[in-house]
Each structure stands twice: as structure tokens, then as C-alpha cells.
Amino acid sequence: MHLDSYKHKGLRIKLIELLRSKGIDNEGVLKAINKVPRHLFLDNAFVKFAYQDQAFPIGANQTISQPFTVAFQSQLLDAKRGQKVLEIGTGSGFQSCVLMELGLKVFSIERHRSLHQSAKKQLEGMGYFPRLFFGDGYQGLATFAPFDRILITAAAPYIPEALKSQLKLGGKMVIPLGEGDKQEMQRITKVSETEFNIERFGDFSFVPMLQDKSFGKTQ
Numbered sequence: 045m046h047l048d049s050y051k052h053k054g055l056r057i058k059l060i061e062l063l064r065s066k067g068i069d070n071e072g073v074l075k076a077i078n079k080v081p082r083h084l085f086l087d088n089a090f091v092k093f094a095y096q097d098q099a100f101p102i103g104a105n106q107t108i109s110q111p112f113t114v115a116f117q118s119q120l121l122d123a124k125r126g127q128k129v130l131e132i133g134t135g136s137g138f139q140s141c142v143l144m145e146l147g148l149k150v151f152s153i154e155r156h157r158s159l160h161q162s163a164k165k166q167l168e169g170m171g172y173f174p175r176l177f178f179g180d181g182y183q184g185l186a187t188f189a190p191f192d193r194i195l196i197t198a199a200a201p202y203i204p205e206a207l208k209s210q211l212k213l214g215g216k217m218v219i220p221l222g223e224g225d226k227q228e229m230q231r232i233t234k235v236s237e238t239e240f241n242i243e244r245f246g247d248f249s250f251v252p253m254l255q256d257k258s259f260g261k262t263q
């Protein structure tokens with residue numbers, strides 16, 4: 045089902061109003077989310093829930109993030125059109141589309157080959173062409189560094205060193221930090237090669253950012 049419709053557009057407008065009522069006030073972010081047909085990312089069984097503010101399974105034990113979380117992280121990213129952003133955890137590809145709609149140059153890494161492949165196919169079908177990579181987010185993408193922004197969409201137990209070094213001076217990283225059920229949303233600004241300013245934005249719940257010694261062999 046690759047069709048958008050007036051019904052879906054209407055549901056999206058309601059979702060945008062809900063996000064607004066939950067405190068999202070960046071008009072650019074709200075507009076970007078309003079442009080991406082979220083129902084096209086969900087299994088058929090869940091299509092009718094696509095515009096509720098909930099996370100949903102997307103296979104491989106992973107989820108498409110709750111719209112509020114996508115909106116909140118996109119807003120914290122505070123990116124300007126044309127900037128280069130690295131996303132860790134492509135998942136369904138929904139967040140990548142929102143970043144594209146914000147006018148960013150999007151690079152995104154996913155460690156599940158099946159999710160990487162299905163997101164690529166899905167996004168191409170919708171006319172979105174971010175740079176999608178199958179790989180390990182802990183390594184980042186040295187070849188394409190530095191990045192103006194880095195957005196981590198899985199729970200990170202610590203801030204990966206490679207990602208710190210791939211961030212531009214003055215650049216910002218949005219990262220849900222912590223293991224277990226809850227993570228603290230942090231925004232980290234690189235103020236010098238060795239200094240980072242940390243801002244904290246409350247608790248969220250993400251699937252873990254996995255470390256896998258045998259990466260690439262089994263997935």
C-alpha cells in the first residue's frame with residue numbers, strides 16, 4: 045500500500061495538533077512530520093494506528109519510534125537547512141525522511157541488514173534518497189565526517205568516542221544515554237576538541253544501541 049490519501053492527511057494534521065499540545069513548537073519540525081506518510085512504514089496490521097502517538101514493531105525486534113520522540117529529537121537537533129546529519133539506527137527510515145524534509149543532508153547507519161535493506165527499498169519507493177549504510181553506529185562514518193549534527197535513535201550506554209571525534213566543532217549530538225528501561229535525553233555540544241557541553245532533557249525509553257563483536261558476520 046503506497047498511497048497517501050485525504051484520510052491519512054487528515055489523521056496527520058490531528059497528530060501534528062497532538063504533538064503541539066505535548067509541547068513541540070518548532071514549526072519546521074511539525075511541518076516536516078506532516079509531510080511524511082507514516083502509515084507507509086507500518087505492517088498492514090498496524091496501518092490504522094499509524095497516526096497515534098505510539099511506537100510500533102517493524103521486525104527484527106525493533107520499533108519505529110513514537111512520533112513525539114521523533115519530533116522531540118528533531119527539535120533538539122536544532123539543525124539548519126543544508127547541514128550534514130548522521131543518524132544512528134535507521135530502523136524503518138521514518139526519522140531519516142523527517143530529516144530530509146528539514147532540508148538536511150542525511151547519512152544513516154543500521155546494524156540489521158534486513159532493516160537496512162527494507163528501509164532503503166521503502167524510502168526509494170517514496171522518493172527519498174538519504175545515504176543509508178549497513179554498519180555499526182559505534183564506528184560512525186569516518187569517510188563522511190565531520191558532521192554538523194549526530195542523532196542517535198537507540199539507547200547508548202555511553203557516548204561513542206568515534207562519534208565525538210566525527211562531530212564538527214560547534215556541532216551537536218542528540219543522544220538517549222543509559223542502559224535499562226530509561227534513558228536520559230542529552231544534547232552534547234562540541235565546544236573544543238576535548239570539551240563538550242551537556243544539556244539534559246528528561247527520560248525516554250529506547251531499544252538498545254547494540255555492540256556486536258561479530259558484527260557483519262551474522263546479521
Ligand code: SAH
Pocket residue numbers: 106107108109132133134135136137138139140153154155156159179180181182197198251252253254255
Ligand atoms: N530511527 C528509527 C527508529 C530506530 S529504533 C525510525 O525512525 O524508525 C533503533 C534502531 O537502531 C534499530 O533499528 C536498531 O537495529 C538500530 N541499532 C541498534 N544498535 C545499533 C548500532 N550499533 N549501529 C546501528 N544501528 C543500531
